[in-house]
Amino acid sequence: MVHEASNYVKKCLGGGKEDAIIFCGSGSTAAIKRLQEVMGISFPSILRDKLLKCLTNEERWVVFVGPYEHHSNILSWRQSLAEVVEIGLDQKGLPDTETFKHQLEFYKSKNRPILGSFSACSNVTGICSDTHAISRLLHQFGGFACFDFAAR
Numbered sequence: 001m002v003h004e005a006s007n008y009v010k011k012c013l014g015g016g017k018e019d020a021i022i023f024c025g026s027g028s029t030a031a032i033k034r035l036q037e038v039m040g041i042s043f044p045s046i047l048r049d050k051l052l053k054c055l056t057n058e059e060r061w062v063v064f065v066g067p068y069e070h071h072s073n074i075l076s077w078r079q080s081l082a083e084v085v086e087i088g089l090d091q092k093g094l095p096d097t098e099t100f101k102h103q104l105e106f107y108k109s110k111n112r113p114i115l116g117s118f119s120a121c122s123n124v125t126g127i128c129s130d131t132h133a134i135s136r137l138l139h140q141f142g143g144f145a146c147f148d149f150a151a152r
């Protein structure tokens, strides 16, 4: 019954053979936390300084977040072992892709593992991000693309 239920949920979300659906408790906050666990950057906060000293620069994740993130998609990253880089707004009120590209070039040249965790839609203004363009940019620099779809 569990498999049947998870296949049904996956089908409803448009998932195919190449997709995985991972249940991780309730809500987007739990999903973001699960992602951080999978990346190996989530730990008891008391150990942060000690663990950071054990990492080489090339082992430390750079996580890009957007200009209108819910606190679930920003605070937990800041408390993790990742270096968090916030991308600001452009003139249209969307994530500034020019600056993003420069930052990606910089961190790629330093051989850093890269992941972007962007809100697919602002829960304050309703502005939607171009998730395809953000993904393409991240993939171009070998990064992983993740989105918080809680408000879309």
Ligand SMILES: Cc1ncc(COP(=O)(O)O)c(C=O)c1O
Binding pocket: 026, 027, 028, 029, 030, 069, 070, 072, 073, 119, 121, 122, 123, 148, 149, 150, 151
């Ligand atoms: C954009 C966005 N991200 C994350 C969350 C947190 O979601 P949850 O309460 O499902 O953990 C919310 C909740 O409103 C949200 O609007």
